[in-house]
Amino acid sequence: MALYSRSGRPRPQSGGFELAAWYFMRLSGVALFALALVHFSLQHFVFDPSQQTSTWIFNQRWNSLFWRGFDWLLLMMVVLHGFLGLRTVTMDYLKGGRRTLALATLYLVGAVIFVMGTIVVMSVPLPLGK
Amino acid sequence: MLLRYRGSEGMVAWAFHRISGIAIWLFVLLHVLDIYLAGGNPNVYDDILKFYASTPGRIMEVLLGAALLYHALNGIRIMLMDLWPSLTAYHKQMWYANWAIFVGLGLPGAFIIMRPALGL
Amino acid sequence: MDYPFDAIVVGAGGAGLWAALELAREGVNTAVLTKLYPTRSHTGTAQGGVCAALGNLEEDHWEWHMFDTVKGGDYLVDQDAAEVLAREAIETVIELEHMGLPFNRTPDGKIDQRRFGGHTSNYGEAPVRRACFAADRTGHMILQTLYQQCIKHGVKFFDEYQVVDLLFEGGEPAQGGRAAGVVAYRVADGQLHTFRAKAVLLATGGFGRMFRITSNAHSLTGDGVALCYRHGIPIQDMEFFQFHPTGIVGIGILLSEAARGEGGTLLNDKGERFMSNYAPKLMELAPRDMVSRAMYQEIRAGRGIGGKDYLYLDVRHLGRKVIEEKLPDITDFARIYQGVEPLKEPVPVQPTAHYAMGGIPTNVFSEVVRDDKGTVVPGLFAAGECACVSVHGANRLGTNSLVDLLVFGRRAGRQMARHAGSVERPRPIADAVEPVRAELEAIRGRQAGGESVAVIRKELQDVMMDNVGVYRDGKLLTGALAKVRELKDRNGAVSIGDCGAVFNTDLLEANELGYLLDLAEVMVASALARTESRGAHSREDFPERNDAGWLKHTLAYKGPKGPTLKYKPVSITRFEPKPRTY
């Protein structure tokens, strides 16, 4: 396909990525609406921050596969949704080299966060039955 | 430019959405770090927790909740318009409806979070 | 710079764009020069519709359309041209639909049609639905559609290039010279460029800006017409200028005849439909010259609203649905510019200077002719409001201007393509830009504090409005002629406040004022000479039409001391002149 459209405006190759991103922002938004709001309510209205020590987290809060799965799903959605969102923001306000740099940092941070979060959720032993 | 142009509801809605999105993202960074510590170094985590439970910490959580709630509601508003473009005619009404829900849910929520700090 | 092309179109209104489109289709290397972005052309403001005897809603024939055109023009119309107009109206409107123009539709999906002033069935029997329309933005849609097609066909545009001189090869036109191109001033940076071509079309629109109250755009200053005049080409029928009955009081913004076409009525201070006294059969849908005169009579008789100089246009009875679906823009105008809510109140209106029937004389192939014998200026073409074929005679019917653009714009393009294929491209002319450069530099270089463009323009507009309006007489016209000449003298000392090169609109306005003054002088002189009343030219000292003495076109040549007037006969093929009643 021509790099330039009929007249004037340069045509970046799309490859459908923008469509996918737009779509995914919406889907993950719906998912987050449930996940993030439930998570926040649980942490603040059902329990109180003062009781959420690390012991409590491992023994009570994450003492079930369901809640671990739930929080991991949340993490994944947040990282993807937030990452795509920040990508838009970055592309809006930065140009050229600074954009590339910022995006690279963003991807890196996104990956690190995802890995760190996953390690926590997965690696802490389930104190099942204790 | 943003400050020179007098946008109406739609522009404010968008600015808040963007700001809240970035704010939540920043908190998520923090939150993942602290949870990671809960696995790796529980003692440090428990110290951080003290901050969360303190009054400034609780104010931060209220703000976080507000950002999340606003972003969630406005996200729904946007998606409704995406699905039914004719709803754009009512975008301002939908935004005000968001604020009604925001206040309706947010005030009691903020109260619950702040209750320990207020000594109630 | 010197740009070689095969064809040049000056003006990107309806007429220019269609010509350019034909040229592009024929593969002729064409440039369109326009002092505005094409979509800003005044064609876009036309509201009501474009007539073609499609007969989609009731019986209609092009012969009826031709008859109405001839009668509407008070028999000064050249009937061979009117026949071309009425016949080709049909195919051009259909072609526009094929190009994508979003006409309103009838229930069975055809182009919808509405009534319009002076358009009748069976040679004057009753109003007929002939005007094809797209809500009340027909001109907007025509302009957009033609521009779109030009883009599709890759037409080359030079936007914001103001043409300031015409070039000829082999002498001036009167010596048999042929058109060789134009000189254009690039508004963005003040550079002068020459454009050479085998065929040049002038489609620069009207010049209503010489009047105080007008429906015309600020840019309508008659550039093309005045340039022809300055090069010795006569200007035809300038005494005929149409006043549209329903302009917004004080500022002249038009409320289209479509309002009356849909059933709106005109009321005087007593609430009477006074048109019943002037045109009992067609009432408000009589031709514009008659309605405007009727309004003046009512106002003079003290029946203007509150004794003042305006009357009411009433559309309240049409109901919200018709008003909002078929007349949305003009209701909007009344709201914004007058603060009146047409759904609830009648709208105050007064006649507004609207349309130039006269202009550059052409034949039915849109070729410019330079004398009473029809001698063609080779390579020079004109179409649209600046041209005079003449299909409008002494008074144009509503919608017929758009038809004129389509039919004769298309013909111009086709004829230009033929012409361009048969001759060599003119050679570069040495120092072609010098005369006009000197002219512009003279204005630019004058000491500040001379005469002001705005003041002279204002005085011109006042005298033209007050003395050369709907009604004229010898005394008013003589006074006007003296005043216009005085203004021309003073214009020689005009100075401007901007001496820069970039987007110097001050300089361009001074340049345009010169055109307006030339044309005003021609208009007044032509009107003073014509001692009869015909169509839009109403002499109170000569209230009757005089076919024996005046069934002829005026040709005004530039002379050393103002215009020299000559005359040429009217072409009459089918319809002998008859008294004009409606």
Added chain:
Amino acid sequence: MNVDLRILRYNPECDPAPHWESYQVAVDPMDRVLDLLIKVKAERDGSLSFRRSCGHGICGSDAMLINSRNRLACRIRVDQLGKKISVAPLPGLPVVKDLVVEMSGFFGKYRSVKPYLINDQPEPERERLQSAADRARYDDTTKCILCAACTTSCPSFWARSDYVGPAAIVQAHRFIFDSRDEGAAERLEILSDEDGVWRCRTIFNCVDACPRGINITRAILEVSSAIVGRRG
């Protein structure tokens, strides 16, 4: 009545940067901002440059930033603005001089969406038929006068001047939803690229700015829905 009219002046031939000038102008409340500009040019400073033509909101020449919003100068009255009026060129486009901005980029984007009917079928003898309902489908977007008020009011466009912008999408919409047109696929393809419809963040400044009252955001979302519907 008198108003305080501030104009952001800039003459590239002598000013290093744009600067505000203040003019006290005697006006009638029904005067439009264009009348004030013409008055200032006639009586105060002939070098003031601005575009204008029709004088009644149809040609799209005189869109500018008036009291911090994009408006047509010939369509906004003094009594709608108050005693303090500020006028500046359209935001986000290069300024040529005073209130005149460079429009070629804007028109380039317009041209990029194939703003013309595409239909290669043989033409019928008479008009193509179209039902009133099919005609109504795209009525709103046929009103556009390409004044650029919308595109230059859009924060997404300020941020990324490559964004094709609401005006071009409106023009594409006018054809995509015309039952006689067959070029929808090509246009949707063009508009689904990186600088296409996805850059719209439903901010609605464009709708507020549009002098023709077009529901632009609706048109944009209808186009993005069409893309989603076609691919997804």
